[in-house]
Amino acid sequence: MKKFWVLVLLSCIAIFTVACSGKDTKTEGEAGEKKPNAEQTLKIANDQEPAGLDPHKTPAASSVRIYSQVYEGLLTFDKDMKIVGQLAEKWEQPDDLTYVFNLVKGVKFHNGREMTAEDVKYSFERILDEKTASHIKSYFANIDSVEAVDPTTVKFTLAKPDATFLANLTHSSAVVVAKEVVEEKGDLQQTAVGTGPFKFEKWVPDNSVTLTKNPDYYIKDTPKLDKVVYYTMKEESARLSAIRTGEIDFTTVSAKSAELLGKSKDLTIKPYQSLEYSYVGFNVNNKPLNDEKVRQALSLATDRQSIADIVWNGDAVISGPVAPSMSDWAIDVTKEEFYQKDQDKAKTLLAEAGYPDGFEIVITTASTYPDMVDTAQLLQQQWKEIGVKATIKQIEWGDYIDTWSNKKADILIGRNGSGTDPDRALNYFFHSTGSANVWNFADKNFDSIVEKGKQTIDTGERKQLYTQAQKELLNLSPNLFLVSPMNFVAVRNNVEGFTPYPHNAQNIIGVSIK
Amino acid sequence: MMYAYITRRLLMLIPVLFGVSIFIFVMMRVVPGDVAMTILGTDATPESLAQLRKEFGLNLPLHQQYLNWMGGVLSGDFGESMRSGQAVLPDILSRFTITFELTLLSALISWIIAIPMGIIAAIRHNTKTDFSVRMVSLLGVSVPNFAMATVLILVLALFFSYSPPVGYIGFFEDPLRNLQILILPSLVLGTGMAGAVMRMTRSSVLEILRQDFIRTIRAKGARERVIIFDHALRNAMIPILTIIGMQVGTLLGGAVIIEQIFSLPGLGQLVLTAITQRDFTVVQGSVLFIAFVFVMINLLVDVLYSYLDPRINYK
Numbered sequence: 001m002k003k004f005w006v007l008v009l010l011s012c013i014a015i016f017t018v019a020c021s022g023k024d025t026k027t028e029g030e031a032g033e034k035k036p037n038a039e040q041t042l043k044i045a046n047d048q049e050p051a052g053l054d055p056h057k058t059p060a061a062s063s064v065r066i067y068s069q070v071y072e073g074l075l076t077f078d079k080d081m082k083i084v085g086q087l088a089e090k091w092e093q094p095d096d097l098t099y100v101f102n103l104v105k106g107v108k109f110h111n112g113r114e115m116t117a118e119d120v121k122y123s124f125e126r127i128l129d130e131k132t133a134s135h136i137k138s139y140f141a142n143i144d145s146v147e148a149v150d151p152t153t154v155k156f157t158l159a160k161p162d163a164t165f166l167a168n169l170t171h172s173s174a175v176v177v178a179k180e181v182v183e184e185k186g187d188l189q190q191t192a193v194g195t196g197p198f199k200f201e202k203w204v205p206d207n208s209v210t211l212t213k214n215p216d217y218y219i220k221d222t223p224k225l226d227k228v229v230y231y232t233m234k235e236e237s238a239r240l241s242a243i244r245t246g247e248i249d250f251t252t253v254s255a256k257s258a259e260l261l262g263k264s265k266d267l268t269i270k271p272y273q274s275l276e277y278s279y280v281g282f283n284v285n286n287k288p289l290n291d292e293k294v295r296q297a298l299s300l301a302t303d304r305q306s307i308a309d310i311v312w313n314g315d316a317v318i319s320g321p322v323a324p325s326m327s328d329w330a331i332d333v334t335k336e337e338f339y340q341k342d343q344d345k346a347k348t349l350l351a352e353a354g355y356p357d358g359f360e361i362v363i364t365t366a367s368t369y370p371d372m373v374d375t376a377q378l379l380q381q382q383w384k385e386i387g388v389k390a391t392i393k394q395i396e397w398g399d400y401i402d403t404w405s406n407k408k409a410d411i412l413i414g415r416n417g418s419g420t421d422p423d424r425a426l427n428y429f430f431h432s433t434g435s436a437n438v439w440n441f442a443d444k445n446f447d448s449i450v451e452k453g454k455q456t457i458d459t460g461e462r463k464q465l466y467t468q469a470q471k472e473l474l475n476l477s478p479n480l481f482l483v484s485p486m487n488f489v490a491v492r493n494n495v496e497g498f499t500p501y502p503h504n505a506q507n508i509i510g511v512s513i514k
Numbered sequence: 515m516m517y518a519y520i521t522r523r524l525l526m527l528i529p530v531l532f533g534v535s536i537f538i539f540v541m542m543r544v545v546p547g548d549v550a551m552t553i554l555g556t557d558a559t560p561e562s563l564a565q566l567r568k569e570f571g572l573n574l575p576l577h578q579q580y581l582n583w584m585g586g587v588l589s590g591d592f593g594e595s596m597r598s599g600q601a602v603l604p605d606i607l608s609r610f611t612i613t614f615e616l617t618l619l620s621a622l623i624s625w626i627i628a629i630p631m632g633i634i635a636a637i638r639h640n641t642k643t644d645f646s647v648r649m650v651s652l653l654g655v656s657v658p659n660f661a662m663a664t665v666l667i668l669v670l671a672l673f674f675s676y677s678p679p680v681g682y683i684g685f686f687e688d689p690l691r692n693l694q695i696l697i698l699p700s701l702v703l704g705t706g707m708a709g710a711v712m713r714m715t716r717s718s719v720l721e722i723l724r725q726d727f728i729r730t731i732r733a734k735g736a737r738e739r740v741i742i743f744d745h746a747l748r749n750a751m752i753p754i755l756t757i758i759g760m761q762v763g764t765l766l767g768g769a770v771i772i773e774q775i776f777s778l779p780g781l782g783q784l785v786l787t788a789i790t791q792r793d794f795t796v797v798q799g800s801v802l803f804i805a806f807v808f809v810m811i812n813l814l815v816d817v818l819y820s821y822l823d824p825r826i827n828y829k
Contacts, residue, residue: 045680049787051553052598059557133565135557189599205598205605206779206787208681231680233777237664241671247680368790398792402547405558416556435559 038513040213040226042495044506045233045242045251049206054188055175056127059135064172065506066209066230070110071175071194074101074120075166077420077503081326083166087115087176087195096161096457097144103152107218109178110199117148122179124156138428138435139168161455163462167421170503197223197509206232224497224512243267249492249513252505255313258488267492272500274487275326275419277319278307278375280363280480281412285440288361289410293353295477299338300346301386302379308483311374319484321473322425322466323418325502329463331470333481338474346386358387364409367394372413375482379413407438420503422466426450430473441478516820523813527806534805535587535798539580542794548572549596549792570596570794583798592799597791602799605784610766610803613773613780615685616703617765619696621758623704624711629754631708632715633742639720647712654709660771663702667775670698682779699776703769707761714757718750751822759815766811767804 048062055067074088085091088101107115124146127134142162147155158165168174181193192200197219198211209230213223231248233239240257242248244264253261258269280298282289289295308316317324320333333339350358365376373394380390390411395403403409418425427450428434432442446469453465474481489500497510550566551558567573571582586593592602628651635647670676678695685692722728723746731741768782781800788796820826 043680050598051791058553059555060553130561130565131569133554133562133569135554135562137562138557138559187599204682204779205600206609206783207777229681231777232779233680234783235664235775235777237667238677238775238777241667241677242680244671245675245677247677397790398545398547398552400547401551401555405551436556 038494040224040513042225042228042250042508042511042513043231043248044228044508045231045239045248047232047234047236047239047252049232049234050203050209050230052189053192053200053203055173055177055194056123056132056134056136057187057189059173066211067175067192067194068172068196068504068506069198069211069228069508070192070196070200071177072196073169073171073175074103075169077170079499079501081328081503083170087120091166097158099156099158099165100149101154101156103154104218105152107195108216109195110193110214111178111181112216113178113180115176115178115195116151117154118151119176119178120154121146121148123176124174126177126182127174134173136168136171136173139164139171139174161457163454163457164421164423167423170420198225198228208232223509225508228508243490243492246492249495250498250508251490253488253490255315255486255488258315258490259313261490265493267490270489270491270498270500271315271486272489272505273317273323273325273502274485274505275323275502276415276417277321277323277484278311278371278413278415278482280379280482281409281414281439282478282480283407283410283412283440284478286410288353288355288359291353292476293349294355295480296338296475297346297349297353297386298383298388299477299480300340300342300349301383301388302480302482303341303382304339304482306382307375307378310378311371312483312485315486315488316483317486318482320470320481321430321479322422322470323484325484326418326422326425329422329466331467333470333474336471336474338477343385350386350388355387358389360389360391361410362393363390363411363413364393364395364400364403365413366397366400368397368400369415371485372415376413404438407440422469423450423454426466426469426473427454430478439478441476443472443476446472446476516817520813520817523816527809530809531802531805535584535802536580538798538801539583542792542797543576545792547792549794552791553597572794583795587799587802593795595788595793595796597788597793597796602795605796606781606800606803609779609781609784610807611684612682612778613766613768613782615692616696616699616769616773616778616780617762619700620703620707620765620769621762623700624707624761625758627705628708628711629715629747632712633719633747635712635716636719636723637742644716647716651709651712651716654705654707654712656709657706659702659706660775662706663699663772663775666698666702678776680777682777695776695778699769699772699778703765703772707765710757710761711754714754715750718753719746722746722750748822752819755815755818755822759811763808763811766807 046062050063050066051060052058052063053067055071072086074086075083076086078084087103087107089104091099091101093099103117109115124140124143126132127136127140128143142158142160144157144159149155176195177188178193181191182188185191197214197217199214201210201212203209211228213226217223233242236254236257239251240253240261243251261267262269282295284290304318308314308318318334320331322330324330350356363376363379365372367373376392380392383390404412416429429436430441430446431437431450432447449465449469449472453462453469456462456465487505489505491498494514496512496514498508500507549570550563553566554562571579583593594601631647635644638644678698679691682695683691728741728746731745768780768785770782770786773780773782781804785797785800788800
C-alpha cells in the first residue's frame with residue numbers, strides 16, 4: 001500500500017518536472033538560432049487589456065499604445081516635445097484661419113491602397129461626425145471645412161483662429177483611417193488598417209495582440225522588428241517574474257519594482273518624466289471649500305515633496321496645472337506662495353475664513369490606484385496638523401468615474417494628463433464651461449485669459465498668457481496640483497534602440513533584437 | 515423515473531435563469547457609473563456621452579432595454595461588448611474552455627492529493643500520520659490562494675529562474691505549452707481545494723468505518739482493501755461529492771484572482787473587467803451563463819448521488 005502512494009507521489013513530481021523543463025529544451029533551441037541572426041520579435045507585457053482598437057473612439061491608454069503603432073496622423077511630437085511632420089511632409093499657414101498640408105508621397109494603407117488627401121478629409125469628418133461620439137471631437141470643434149486640394153494636398157479652414165490646432169493634430173487619436181474598412185466593419189474596434197510601421201494581425205481577448213512588420217513602410221529599413229506581441233498581464237508580480245526570466249522583453253513597472261529590478265544584470269530600467277500630474281480636486285460650491293482662503297490653507301498645509309518621496313519613492317517632481325515635462329509652457333511652481341509649507345499661515349487663513357478649529361471633510365479616492373490611496377493618507381496626516389479632520393473614502397473605478405463626472409464628492413484625489421497643449425490643461429479642465437471642469441470653478445478673469453490664449457498665434461505672447469493663467473489657478477486653488485511622477489520601463493538587454501519619451505513611451509519603431 | 519426527474523429539474527432552470535437575468539440587469543443599472551462614462555473618461559462631453567448612450571440603447575426605458583436584451587438572448591444572440599464590440603457569447607464560450615480546463619486540472623490535483631490522504635488519515639486514526647494530514651489540510655484550507663500564487667511565482671523566478679510561458683495557448687494547439695501554463699495555477703487551486711476535501715474524506719470514512727456493517731464485513735474475513743474501497747469509500751462518497759460539486763461549480767464561474775495573477779483569459783477575468791468597465795452586455799451574459807453552469811453541476815451531483823447510493827431515488 002505504502003509503495004503505491006510513494007509511486008503516485010513520484011509520478012506527480014515527474015509530471016511537474018517534465019512540464020516545467022519542457023520550456024528549457026525549447027529555449028536552448030531558440031538560443032542556438034538567436035546568436036547569428038536573432039528572431040526580431042518583441043514581446044511586451046502590459047497591465048491592461050486594450051479597450052478596443054478604434055483610434056477615433058477609444059481614449060484608453062491600453063489601446064493607444066497599440067493603435068499608435070498601426071495608425072499615423074499628420075503631425076507628431078519628437079523627443080523634445082517639438083512638433084514634427086508624420087504623414088505631412090510640410091505645412092504652411094497662409095492666414096490665421098487656413099492650414100495647408102503636403103502629404104508624404106507613396107504612403108500605402110496596410111490593405112495596399114494608396115493613402116490620399118481624401119482619406120485625411122474622411123478621417124477628420126469622421127471625428128467631427130456626432131454619430132462617431134469621438135473623444136477628440138472637442139479638440140477639432142474649430143474646423144470649418146477640410147478640403148482635398150489634390151491627392152497629396154489637404155487644406156483645413158478654421159472658423160476662428162486656434163493656436164492649439166497644430167498641437168492637437170499630434171494627438172494619438174487624430175490619425176488617418178481608411179474609409180472602406182470603416183464601411184466594411186461598421187467601426188474599427190476589432191480591426192486596424194493604418195499606414196504605420198506595424199500591421200495588425202490578431203487580438204486574442206485578455207491574452208495578446210499581435211502586430212507584424214509593414215514591409216511597404218515609406219521610411220526605408222523601418223521598422224526593424226518583424227513582429228510585436230503585446231501580452232496582457234495584469235499582475236505586476238507576474239510581469240516582473242516574466243521579464244526576469246526572459247519570457248518577455250519589455251514592460252512598464254512601478255517605481256518600487258523598478259528599484260528592485262534595477263539590480264538584475266539582464267535588464268535595464270528606462271525612466272521618463274510622464275505628462276501626468278496628481279491633484280486634489282475641490283468642489284468649490286460646497287462649504288467650506290467655497291472659500292478660497294480654505295483652499296489656500298490646505299495648499300499651505302500640504303507637503304508636496306513628501307508626497308513625491310513617499311508615494312512615488314522620490315521619483316516625481318512637484319507640478320503645477322501644466323506638467324513640467326511640457327517644458328515650454330510649465331512655470332516653475334516651487335517658488336510659488338502657496339507651495340511653501342507653512343502651517344502657521346495656513347491656520348491664520350483658516351481662522352480668517354471662519355474655521356479657527358478646522359473642520360471635518362471626506363477625501364474620495366479610487367481604490368484601483370494605490371498611489372491615489374497613499375496620497376490621500378498622507379494628506380490626511382498633513383492636514384490634521386492644521387485641525388482639518390479628513391476621512392478617506394475609497395471607491396471602485398466605475399463608481400469613481402461617476403463621482404467625478406457628476407461632481408458628487410467634496411474632495412477628490414486623481415491624476416490628469418496634461419495633454420499636448422496648455423490649452424488642454426487649463427481651458428478644458430478649468431474654464432467655467434470646460435467639459436472636464438467638474439469643480440464648479442468659475443472665474444471670469446481666468447476664462448478670458450485662456451480664451452485669449454487659444455486664439456493667440458504668437459508663441460511668446462501665448463506663453464505670457466498661460467503663465468498668467470497658471471498663476472491665477474495656483475492663487476485660487478480650485479485644485480491642489482501635487483506631483484508629476486516618473487514612469488519606468490524595464491527592458492531586457494537584448495533589446496536595442498529603445499528610448500521612451502513623454503509623448504511616446506512605447507516608441508518601438510527603431511527597436512531591434514540582438 | 516430518472517429521466518422524468520432530470521426533465522423536471524431542467525424545467526426548473528427557466529424560472530431560476532429568469533430570476534438571475536432580472537437580478538443582474540437591475541444590479542448593473544443600480545450601481546453608479548455607466549459604460550459611456552468609463553469609455554470617455556476625462557474626454558467626455560455631454561454630447562458624446564448622449565451619443566454613446568444612444569448607440570448602446572441606454573436611453574431607452576428600462577423595461578425596453580431588458581426586453582431587447584432578453585429577446586436577443588432567447589434567440590441565441592447575447593449581443594456585443596459595449597466596450598470592445600466583440601460578440602459576447604463566442605467570447606464567453608472560448609473563455610469557458612480555459613476556465614473548464616483549469617477547473618478540471620485543479621480538481622484532479624485536489625482529488626489525487628486529498629482522497630488518498632483522507633483515507634489514510636481515517637485508517638490511521640489518531641496516529642502521527644493522521645495528525646500530519648490534518649495539519650496539512652488545515653494549511654490548505656487557511657492559506658489564501660492568492661498569497662500562495664504570488665509566493666510561488668516569486669520563488670520560482672528568484673531561485674529557479676523559471677516563469678511559466680506567457681500568452682495562453684489552447685490544449686489542442688500545443689498540449690505541452692498549454693500544460694506548462696496551467697500547471698501552476700492548477701496546483702495552487704488544487705491544493706487549496708484539497709484541504710477541504712481531505713477533511714471531509716477523513717471524517718466521512720471514519721464515520722463509516724465505525725458502523726456495524728463494516729464490522730460484519732471484516733468478520734466475514736474480507737480483505738482490508740475490499741473493505742476500504744468497495745464498502746467504506748463508496749458509502750463515504752456522498753458528503754465528499756457534495757463538497758466537490760460545490761467547489762467545481764464555483765470554480766467554473768471563474769477563479770477571478772488566480773486567473774488574474776497567472777494572466778489566464780478565463781471567465782473570471784472577463785466578468786471582473788466587464789464589471790469595472792460597466793460593460794453591461796458582457797456582465798449580464800456571463801452571469802447568466804455562470805448561473806446556468808452552476809445549476810447544471812448541481813444537477814449532475816444529484817444524479818451521481820443516486821448512482822453511488824441506489825437507495826437514493828428521485829420520484
